[in-house]
Amino acid sequence: MSTDINRCPGCQQPLRVTELTCEACDLRLSGHFERGCRFCALDPEQRRLLDVFLSSGGVLRDMEKALGLSYPTVRSRVDALLIALGYAPRREQAEATEDRAARRQEILDRLQAGEMSPEEAAGELRSVSD
DSSP states (O other), X not given: OOXXXXXXXXXXXXXXXXXXEOTTTOOEEEEEEOOSOGGGGSOHHHHHHHHHHHHTTTOHHHHHHHHTOOHHHHHHHHHHHHHHTTOOOOHHHHHHHHHHHHHHXXXXXXXXXXXXXXXXXXXXXXXXXX
C-alpha cells in the first residue's frame, strides 16, 4: 500500500492526519492535524502537471509538447490545478484570456485562408496582445 495517500480508498474524500509518531522514541500524538503542505493534497495527476508546469517555466506551449495535449486541454488543467491550490483565477481574467485566444485563432485562420496579408495579420495580432 502506498504511503502517499491523500484520499479515502473507499469514498475518495480527503483524509485527515490524526496521529504523528516520533521514530526515535516512539512518542505518539493523536488529534486532528493540518497537512503542512497544500501540494501534498494534490492527486498524482495534478502533481505531475505541477512538475511539468515548473520544469517548463510556466510556458503552456512547452507543457503542451511535454504532455502531448492540446493547448485548451493544458489551459483547462492548469486552471483546475490553480483552483485546487486555492489560486482560482478571477472570472473576468479567465474570460479575457479566452477572448484574446479566440481572436488570435480567428486572425490566424483568416491568414491561412488567404483573407488577409501577413502584414495585416501581424498588425491585428499586435492589437489583440495590447
